[in-house]
Amino acid sequence: MDRRSAMKLTSGALALAGLGAAGAPRPTRAAAIQAPVVDRLSIRVLIDSSFDLFFRPSKVNGVAIAPPPRFADYRRTLHNEWGLSLWLESQRGAELLDYGYSPNVLFNNMELIGVDPHKIDAMIVSHGHYDHFGGLIGFLDKFRGQLPAAITLYAGGEDNFCHRYGGSGSQLSDFGMLDRRELAARNVKLVLAEQPAIVADHAFTTGRIARAGIERVLPNTQVEFGIKDGAGCDAGTYLSADMNGKTVPDEHLHEHASCFHVKDKGLVVISSCGHVGIVNSVRQAQQVSGVSKVHAIVGGFHLGPAPKDYLTQVVAEIRKLEPDVLIPMHCSGLNFVQEARAQMPENVLVTTTGSRITFGA
DSSP states (O other): OOHHHHHHHHHHHHHHTTBOTTSOBOOOOOOOOOOOEESEEEEEEEEOSOOOTTOOOEEETTEEEEOOOOOSOTTOOOOOOSSOEEEEEETTEEEEEOOOSOHHHHHHHHHHHTOOGGGOOEEEEOSSOHHHHTTHHHHHHHHGGGSOTTOEEEESOGGGGSEEEESOTTOOEEOOOOOHHHHHHTTOEEEEOSSOEEETTTEEEOOSOOOOTTOOOOSOOEEEOEEETTEEEOGGGTSOGGGTTOEEEOOOTTOOOEEEEETTTEEEEEESSOTTOHHHHHHHHHHHHOOOOEEEEEEEOOOTTOOHHHHHHHHHHHHHTOOSEEEEEGGGOHHHHHHHHHHOTTTBOOOOTTOEEEEEO
C-alpha cells in the first residue's frame, strides 16, 4: 500500500471513529459517572526505562516521591526495559496498570519492591502496544491463582486487540497482539471500556478519548484490522466493513486513561502513552467526571519523537490545565522534561523505576 492510500484509509477510520476529516471531534456526549473519591493514592513504578541508584526523595505541591527500597541481597537489583507498569493503590483498592515488555522483569521488580498480588482487585491495559501488555499473560500464568476468582481486565475497546507492526510500507515487522483467547483460557473477565467505567470502586477510566485542539497522533505503529483464526480485532464493530483486512497507520482509536479523584486535591490522570494526546486525555477525564481541578498528570505522553515547535505548543496547552504536578515517564522523552521544566519549573517531578508517588493525606 502506498502512503496516499494508507492516509486515505486512516482518514476514513478516524471519521468513522467519531472524528472529523480535519481531526475535530463530533459533538458527542460521554456518559457521566460519579467518580469515587479516595483520601490517598499511591503509585509505585514497577517498570520504566531507567533506575537511578542515587534517586532522592522530593515533594512538589503536596505530592511526595520516595526512592525504591534498599534490597537485603546485593546481588539483586531492579530491572528496566522499554515499557511501563504501574501499581495503583488507595485505601479502597488496588490494581495493576500495564505489564511492561516481558514477564520476567515484572516478576523481579514486584518481588523486590514487595507488591502482593493477593491485593489486586482489578487489572487495566491502556492500549494495544506490546511494551504495555507483553508481561500480561506471563503474569496471569504465575499469579492467576492468587487473584480474585472474578478478576476483570479493563481494556479501552476492540482496537486494543488488533495486530500491530513496526515500520512502514513493505518493511513491516511484527509487533504482536493481545489475544483475547489467552485471557479467556485463564478465566479473566474482559470489559471493553469504550465508555467511562468505575474500576474497583476507587478509580475510573476515561473511555474513548475525544480528539480536539492542536494534538495529533505522532508516527508509531501500523495496525491491521480484522480477525484471523480467532485472534485480532473485530473492526466491524467500530469501522466500516471495507476496513477489514487493511493495515494502516495506527491511531489508537480505543486508548484510554486511568484516573482517580483525590479528596480535596482533584484529578490524578494517568496516561500510559497518550498517543491520542495528553491534553485530550485530561479534558476527557474532566468531562466524564465533572471534576475540573487537575491535581496531577502522570505517565507516558509519547512526545519523545515530537518536533520542537509542536512540543512547545503541547506543553503550553498542558500549562493551561493548571496541574499541581506533572510527572512524565516512559515515552514522554527527555526533550519533554526539558521543555516542561522551562515552562512549568515549579510543577515537574521525575521518577525512577521502583519509586513511589503519594497523593493526598
